[in-house]
Amino acid sequence: MTDPLPQGATIGILGGGQLGRMLSVAASRLGLRTHVFEPGAEPPAGHVAHAVTTAPYEDAEALRAFAASVDVITYEFENIPTEALDVLQELRPIRPGREALRVSQDRLTEKTFLTDLGLRTAPFADITDAASLRQALEVIGAPAILKTRRFGYDGKGQARIERPEDADEALAEMQGAPAILEGFVSFSHEVSVIAARGPDGAVSCYDPGENVHREGILRTTTVPARLSTAQRTDAALLAGKILNALDYVGVMGVELFVTPEGLLVNEIAPRVHNSGHWTQNGCTIDQFEQHIRAVAGWSLGDGSRYADVQMENLIGDDLDRVPELACERDTALHLYGKAAVKPGRKMGHVNRIVRG
Amino acid sequence: MTDPLPQGATIGILGGGQLGRMLSVAASRLGLRTHVFEPGAEPPAGHVAHAVTTAPYEDAEALRAFAASVDVITYEFENIPTEALDVLQELRPIRPGREALRVSQDRLTEKTFLTDLGLRTAPFADITDAASLRQALEVIGAPAILKTRRFGYDGKGQARIERPEDADEALAEMQGAPAILEGFVSFSHEVSVIAARGPDGAVSCYDPGENVHREGILRTTTVPARLSTAQRTDAALLAGKILNALDYVGVMGVELFVTPEGLLVNEIAPRVHNSGHWTQNGCTIDQFEQHIRAVAGWSLGDGSRYADVQMENLIGDDLDRVPELACERDTALHLYGKAAVKPGRKMGHVNRIVRG
Known part of the structure; x- marks a missing residue:
């Protein structure tokens, strides 16, 4: 537990979309400033942030300068490259911490973490190749949904498998990325x-x-x-x-x-x-x-x-x-x-x- | 009546204090940006504005560049120098308009405007010198309060007159600025x-x-x-x-x-x-x-x-x-x-x- 940040302190935000924008507004209510790090030009959060760094997550120099200018680092999305986090955490605390990112960046790690906690999830299986997909479909059954383990959002990186025969096509859509098969759940x-x-x-x-x-x-x-x-x-x-x-x-x-x-x-x-x-x-x-x-x-x-x-x-x-x-x-x-x-x-x- | 400003349009704000800060936050909720013009360094509004110009109100060049970069101009305080407004209004609409500023920048003009509208105010009189102050005190009575006509806020530029004998001292406090005498009102x-x-x-x-x-x-x-x-x-x-x-x-x-x-x-x-x-x-x-x-x-x-x-x-x-x-x-x-x-x-x- 650390001392609360004082008036005028700066929160670094990775990602400059609408979530970063509304985080910046909230920070201002508490007398805090924000510095947004975002690879894309003209980020929405930039309209209300005190400072914006436009650089890719591979730019270690830009990351270091960003970290040095802020008091703590947070983020608006979970798919931050691990190497960028390694550079940043040398300089400033990252909150929420690395463990939350590690778990949530990977659907398989996440589901394993949740079931290990005793919580229920949809049935799932690790898919490494056509053989493991076939085997998983036998256990989980169809319809099911094949998803990339990483970097999916708003329905992207997903392929629905209606019947076992759709398996190969779905796997091809993953473009070789590690994947997870999830069974459908009957929910209201x-x-x-x-x-x-x-x-x-x-x-x-x-x-x-x-x-x-x-x-x-x-x-x-x-x-x-x-x-x-x-x-x-x-x-x-x-x-x-x-x-x-x-x-x-x-x-x-x-x-x-x-x-x-x-x-x-x-x-x-x-x-x-x-x-x-x-x-x-x-x-x-x-x-x-x-x-x-x-x-x-x-x-x-x-x-x-x-x-x-x-x-x-x-x-x-x-x-x-x-x-x-x-x-x-x-x-x-x-x-x-x-x-x-x-x-x-x-x-x-x-x-x-x-x-x- | 003009077309509503679209997403991404910019509102220019004269003054970078807390009011400009909260105006900037409100603008962001509507998808609008703000550009703050403020002579002082490190204005609070600068933390949440998209752009900040740091320049005095006498800098016509800076005012013109500011106006050219925004779609409409508003302000967080009423004591904006008239010359600055003259420069700005050549380029962009100022809202609220000049008449509101003219009336509210001067206590005498304001009170006259209000009474002309048929509204009631405290009794008041234009004070130009010791003689007019003496005369006004006879009509309005003491205690009364002598105020500069312009540039007063949070109790500044005011002198209380308990008895007619305090008149000279109060007038001296005005430092030669045009003044107005206001009678006290018994209000709950x-x-x-x-x-x-x-x-x-x-x-x-x-x-x-x-x-x-x-x-x-x-x-x-x-x-x-x-x-x-x-x-x-x-x-x-x-x-x-x-x-x-x-x-x-x-x-x-x-x-x-x-x-x-x-x-x-x-x-x-x-x-x-x-x-x-x-x-x-x-x-x-x-x-x-x-x-x-x-x-x-x-x-x-x-x-x-x-x-x-x-x-x-x-x-x-x-x-x-x-x-x-x-x-x-x-x-x-x-x-x-x-x-x-x-x-x-x-x-x-x-x-x-x-x-x-």
């Missing part, structure tokens, strides 16, 4: 828990939200989620178990499948999460500030929910709806300042508040 | 209305807040204020009258004295206002976003109040209380990232929320 809906753990080990979970995806992309999160009281307790307990096992500091997104037999962990993300955006208008302290507090060595804040909220992502052309959305009652817009609209690109989100 | 408390007017002429008033000052500096604003229903209506109507008379675009702070005979206007500020900070945690759309919406040509948002709030300014050493405040329930911190603590310096504020 998906929820996620946004959980935070402070530098003192205190854990605080936001009320679970219910997620709806379309084409592999999150569309809406609604709180409260349809869960029994027992399921609500389960969700918080299992999230706490994960955070404690990793000696985690920061916010984590835990996606869960709701099944008649209980909750299954779909995946974990060691960062603020799209399904936690509703907290901006449903809680006094939102997920972004909670993450910054933990990373900065501050106490966690009050994350209790005071309203029902539906978060809807604005994707691609949804941006055209902004003029109407801006006039709706109890509706808060959160736009990312991306000038170029592309199909499937997250341009912003809207939180609709239902007060009791 | 002070409230303020944060009012917004959109580019289409729509007016929206936040619920009035009740202000408590100490040593000339605002300490707390509490909503709801102690007001009768009739007084609440009066407050909104008179604010609307002021905004319409100025063909105003943006947010204005209107300070009112509550007296047995009704509401008196104390002063108006053509900008977001310290007494409106509670809106950050009491309304879906806060005063900062409302101002940015208006200035950017967007529709005003939903400014209805959903909770009781007490805003408390954190001044100077109050910053030492942050570790405890950070742990309080229903409490939101808003810190300005100022590294140097000085007595009387506004370091942040805290909003305490009381839910119904």
Whole structure:
């Protein structure tokens, strides 16, 4: 446990997308600055960060200069190259820590970690070649889904196997990358828990939200989620178990499948999460500030929910709806300042508040 | 009425203090960038602005480059030199407009404007010399307060006249600056209305807040204020009258004295206002976003109040209380990232929320 960062201290953020942008805004509320490291030009987070470094993750010199200019390092995505992390951690603490990244960067490691903790997941198997895929399909059965172990997001790097005969084609889609086969789970809906753990080990979970995806992309999160009281307790307990096992500091997104037999962990993300955006208008302290507090060595804040909220992502052309959305009652817009609209690109989100 | 600014457009902000900082954050929620113009080094708004120009208001070249880089210009304080505004308005629209600045930059002009509108103010008189001061004191009576017509804030540029014999000393304190004598008003408390007017002429008033000052500096604003229903209506109507008379675009702070005979206007500020900070945690759309919406040509948002709030300014050493405040329930911190603590310096504020 370290001293809390003082006014004017700087948090380094790896990644300059909308999550980094909203983390920067949250940092500003606490009197902290941010420095964003992002390979791409014109990152959305750059509009509200105090400093931006534009360089690839292979540029050790740029990484060192970045680390030297900040007090602590966090990130908005989990797929940071290991070599970059090696360079950075020589100079400054990285929060959440390396173990959380190691586990969540690899679907096989992640699922193994979760089952070792006694948590339930979809059935899975390590796939190294056509033989292991055939064998796994016999155990898990079809339909199943083949995924690259690393670097997948929003449905990318995945191939669905309807029948055993699809196996070869699916394997070819992995382009030789290490893969994992996951069985389908019969679930009624998906929820996620946004959980935070402070530098003192205190854990605080936001009320679970219910997620709806379309084409592999999150569309809406609604709180409260349809869960029994027992399921609500389960969700918080299992999230706490994960955070404690990793000696985690920061916010984590835990996606869960709701099944008649209980909750299954779909995946974990060691960062603020799209399904936690509703907290901006449903809680006094939102997920972004909670993450910054933990990373900065501050106490966690009050994350209790005071309203029902539906978060809807604005994707691609949804941006055209902004003029109407801006006039709706109890509706808060959160736009990312991306000038170029592309199909499937997250341009912003809207939180609709239902007060009791 | 102009087209609403699109994603990625830039709002120029004159002044880089905490108001500019929170305006920048609000702009980011709407996908807009900000460029801050500020003579002082290390402005708090610079932590969250996309660009900062550090130059004096006399630097016409810097002003022109600033204006050329933005789509519209607004400001966080009203005492902008007229010559700077002349340079800027050649290049970009200034919102709120020049008339609001002209009126509010000068206490005499402001009070005359208000009384011409049929609104009540404290008794006042133009003071040009010792003779006019003596004469005014005979009409208005003592105690009274002598103020410079321009450039006063947080109690600066003011001298209290307890008895007619204090007149010469008070006049000397004005250091030859044009002055105004204001009579004291017997009021029970002070409230303020944060009012917004959109580019289409729509007016929206936040619920009035009740202000408590100490040593000339605002300490707390509490909503709801102690007001009768009739007084609440009066407050909104008179604010609307002021905004319409100025063909105003943006947010204005209107300070009112509550007296047995009704509401008196104390002063108006053509900008977001310290007494409106509670809106950050009491309304879906806060005063900062409302101002940015208006200035950017967007529709005003939903400014209805959903909770009781007490805003408390954190001044100077109050910053030492942050570790405890950070742990309080229903409490939101808003810190300005100022590294140097000085007595009387506004370091942040805290909003305490009381839910119904």
